[in-house]
Amino acid sequence: MCDLLGISLSYYRKMEKGERAVTSEMEEKIRHSFFKKRESSTVFVGTNDYTNIRFQTLNVREVVSKILGLNVENFQLNEYNRYQYPFFISYGHINVYYHDKDIKAGVLIEMSGQACREMEYEFEYHQKQRTWYDFFNDCFLYANKKAPENGDFVKITRFDLALDEQYNPQEGNFDLFKLLTSAREGRWNGRKQNYSAVLGGRRTKEGMINDGLTVYFGS
Structure with a gap:
């Protein structure tokens, strides 16, 4: 920027x-x-690929209802805990961690990529075509209602956005090997100082399958 x-x-x-x-x-x-209009015919589709949101409240039932739009009774209570939260419930891949005493840690919603897809199914079929914009807007409306003076009541601790370059049979797609070459030569901007790449395949009954190339910056 x-x-x-x-x-x-x-x-x-x-x-x-x-x-x-x-x-x-x-x-x-x-x-x-x-x-600004870009001089490119490349089309990207952006999707929410991972989201963690923490609320400074002990009312997990209200967070599940107001934010996720789900019924806490449909969640499974897990026997183990994570992230130093004493309680961990899940609905499919949608995870909710909560405290009953530490209000600063409060309630943490964790949604991996698969959980985000499950949440989108809930949006479309059970929540009147709700969108991610509505979801995040509801987070801040809830915070303003519950604790208008507490700027730390709601905090998005992680947000991953996946950009999918749609397959283009006419013009081809971006060549990741060119990106890897640029990375090897140190030709990228930003604060991240390291990169890694994974290139592999699998042997199957039908023969070798190429799993493609993945390039990471700074993870």
């Missing part, structure tokens, strides 16, 4: 934190950077 706006990273962070004023000229630059 700071590269697009032509400013330093420290200046951009101060704007995000409210420590520096956002001028009308800067507002226009930000708006332009989001809505």
